[in-house]
Amino acid sequence: MATQGRAAGGAQRPESEYTKLESTPLVGEPHDVLADAREPDSPAIDLALSGTVFFDIVLTGLAAPPASGTEVGAEGMGSCPGGVANLAVAAARLGLRTAVAAAFGEDVYGDFCWETLSGQESVDLSASRRIPNWHSPFTVSLAYRGDRSMVTHEHPSPIPLDLMAHELPPARAAFVSLSADSGVPEWALRQAANGARIFADVGWDDSQTWSGSVLDQLQHCHAFVPNAIEAMSYTRTGSPASALAALADHVPVAVVTDGPRGALAVDQTTGESAEVEGLVLDAVDTTGAGDVFGASFIVGTLAGWPLEQRLRFANLCAALSVQHTGGSLSAPGWADIAAWWGPLAGNAVSNGGGGGAPQLARDYGFLADLVPRPWLPTDQRRASATIGLRH
Structure with a gap:
């Protein structure tokens, strides 16, 4: 996994750092x-x-x-x-x-x-x-x-x-x-x-x-x-x-x-x-x-x-x-799209929509029909992009 390399003495980064680097897309319906x-x-x-x-x-x-x-x-x-x-x-x-x-x-x-x-x-x-x-x-x-x-x-x-x-x-x-x-x-x-x-x-x-x-x-x-x-x-x-x-x-x-x-x-x-x-x-x-x-x-x-x-x-x-x-x-996949769209749509609703909604939410408003807000991704992620990793 992610390390600082041998030039830095082989010291490992904290898990929070390499988890971010090695994260994989979500699994959803x-x-x-x-x-x-x-x-x-x-x-x-x-x-x-x-x-x-x-x-x-x-x-x-x-x-x-x-x-x-x-x-x-x-x-x-x-x-x-x-x-x-x-x-x-x-x-x-x-x-x-x-x-x-x-x-x-x-x-x-x-x-x-x-x-x-x-x-x-x-x-x-x-x-x-x-x-x-x-x-x-x-x-x-x-x-x-x-x-x-x-x-x-x-x-x-x-x-x-x-x-x-x-x-x-x-x-x-x-x-x-x-x-x-x-x-x-x-x-x-x-x-x-x-x-x-x-x-x-x-x-x-x-x-x-x-x-x-x-x-x-x-x-x-x-x-x-x-x-x-x-x-x-x-x-x-x-x-x-x-x-x-x-x-x-x-x-x-x-x-x-x-x-x-x-x-x-x-x-x-x-x-x-x-x-x-x-x-x-x-x-x-x-x-x-x-x-x-x-x-x-x-x-x-x-x-x-x-x-x-x-x-x-x-x-x-x-x-x-x-x-x-x-x-x-x-x-x-659609779970990743839903995870990106959900907070954006929520902010637009809280701002009352219309002219108060952020431009990005208006531009991507078509996602509301593709990933309805009640639908949420699971917490499970797909297999990591690593050939030899065992879970």
């Missing part, structure tokens, strides 16, 4: 936001994904990354499934029936990731495979000064991901990460042919060429959710707003996220446009915050919420996630 839309002939799965599941070790609270030949102390650590698992867990905790096609090694890392996703988070792994004599992909993430650096080791899966992904059940939505090196995956196009909406993001371009072929792929997508730097780079524009306008020529729903400054979007299927400010909460680890935003936006879209509400909800969920360690297991 399940909440299905799509309950009213479910029909006997509806897809059994809401969101289908395929990609690499990494075993992540996350070290938090570093003053700086280690320089050559030096050692630095970390205030906190966690272990959890990463990669495509980040978005899968975030969606599942918000009530989406989620399925993943991925390769898992038959090593202790693969065991942990499989059991966490399937058993703890109820993610459908029927299209995934356990592979003997194959090392699970592995990442170490170093969180410092509100950002993070990563070191990854992986071998290509002996079974191609696209082959596994063809076994994914039909879904309402599919999520893909676009790349200049390949088109929209065939499995996602097959999902779209069966009625699924494709949501997409894009990874960082190490070559800095920002190929226009990525924008060409948006013709197959329903929504595109890049960050501001990616959006401006691919569209050759100088501001998030200009990038959004350019992206709207390529995809029905364009969203540009801008970190603590918020997000802006255009939904041409509804004729809406919206821009919302960021929601800044105390941060422990920013790993996976973008995945949480994407999953939350998908939830709101499938539920048919107004665009501004979708953006605010996604901002809130991403902000709540950075308060905990680990990309996937930091994702909030």
